[in-house]
Amino acid sequence: MTSEMVQTDTLRVVIVDDTADLRELLRFALIRGGMTVVGEAGDGQAGIEMVRETVPDIVLLDLSMPVMDGLEALPHIRALAPEARIIVLSGFEAAQMAERAMATGADGYLQKGTSLGRILDTIRDIVDGRPIGPVPVDTSTRISLAPTTSRPRVAPAPVVEPSxxxxxxxxxxxxxxxxxxxxxxxxxxxxxxxxxxxxxxxxxxxxxxxxxxxxxxxxxxxxxxxxxxxxxxxxxxxxxxxxxxxxxxxxxxxxxxEALGQVRNAIATTAHEIRGPVAVLCAITETLLEDDLEQVHVDRMLHSISRQARLLDGITGDLLVAAQVQRGTLRIDSQDIDPAVVVEAVIEDQPLHTSLVEVSDRRWIRADPLRLQQMLGNLISNAHKYGEPPVRIRIRPSTEHDCLVCIDVEDQGSGVPEEFRPHLFREFSRAGGTAKVGTGLGLHVVQTLAQGQGGLISYAPGRSGGSVFTLSLPEALHRNDER
CATH class of the missing domain: 3.30.450.20 (PAS domain)
Structure with a gap:
């Protein structure tokens, strides 16, 4: 959540969206369009506090966010800033969500994928008092940012290459x-x-x-x-x-x-997860076509491209594992590796988030380094997406099996609802009422890959709230001092 001192003769805007790269692109474009971004927030609750602090003229509010979604935050924002114009942004179910947003107090509705020119025109129309309804997506331009005027623990499997x-x-x-x-x-x-x-x-x-x-x-x-x-x-x-x-x-x-239902759900949720990064990538591409961008802006956008590409790679990687399991073609290349090195690599791939690492077990483990990176990427990403900071990663000895090394990923959020825990690792499963939809594949993929490497994954509520996911994998075939 950020804010800044601003001039008073321009429209003052707060952006509330959980995609940091999209917030940056919107801020860049709105400023070039003559407006001033006075604050940003990544979820509805933080957005309420930002509006309380800045009392903006305009609020751009995403609907699907963690902690508190846009529809829940909207009436609170309206009460705090009754004179502000609230424009809801969402990437799905345009007609239905528009009706709900307008009934809850929004002044306008735009789908993600609408060109920035239309977004700016809509803001100006609303400020001038012209009635605004839902605006269809401009598929020819997309988002153009060109300037405009638990499972029970079990004994580990033997360390063998799985079939x-x-x-x-x-x-x-x-x-x-x-x-x-x-x-x-x-x-x-x-x-x-x-x-x-x-x-x-x-x-x-x-x-x-x-x-x-x-x-x-x-x-x-x-x-x-x-x-x-x-x-x-x-x-x-x-x-x-x-x-x-x-x-x-x-x-x-x-x-x-069941198969048809799973396919429909998988298509819908995966499309929703993919659409956000694709919209950001399209926006960046169109923006980079401008000839007058300063190098500092070009560099920031290139970093955004890298982050969004890695996000898409994670989604498609989970889909590929699920398909390989179904076809019986999943392959594991287990090696003796240092888990701390893999943890650090995963954290470096998520530069927008801060994770704390504690190592109390220096043993190497027997695992596929790429699969381990995929598993840890899912767990750490989920901790930041569904939980609250700080996120801690601990590498420690198992308290139940001497031959296992445990990697805990702990957040400080609200934890997993008790009634959903038996379904936590099932394919395409998602807790009811979760603001962040997700593909429902991440934890299932982690469990499948862990078991395929002679390990296991478990969940436990945190001691002071939040979730603790523990990935347990066999120690390396050779001791550290033998290498």
């Missing part, structure tokens, strides 16, 4: 492995598959005794390639995908209704 099936055992869809020749005896079955078929299944048992319909479908199917077909279990349709491994057949089971 694809290690990760598939954790998948939220059913996976059954049977021998490739009749009578297709059971080799393994994960918990999701047991829940779907709702039947006892023992290793070595013929598939037809577990589920005759699926067994019959396999017999009647050419076993020369991957095949998809539908079956009926307990009067409910189910999608079955048959794939081949070297010595067995893999059956992927998913209830069709």
């Amino acid at each position: 694809a099936l290690d990760a598939l055992s954790l998948a939220p869809f059913g996976v059954i492995e049977v021998r490739a020749e009749p009578p297709y005896r059971l080799v393994s079955i994960n918990e999701a598959a047991r829940a779907i078929i709702d039947a006892e299944a023992r290793v070595g048992e013929p598939l037809h005794s577990i589920n005759p319909e699926i067994a019959a479908a396999i017999v009647n199917t050419r076993l020369t390639g991957d095949v998809e077909f539908e079956a009926t279990l307990h009067d409910s349709p189910i999608q079955v995908t048959l794939r081949h491994s070297a010595t067995s057949l893999l059956l992927y089971l998913q209830e069709i209704g």
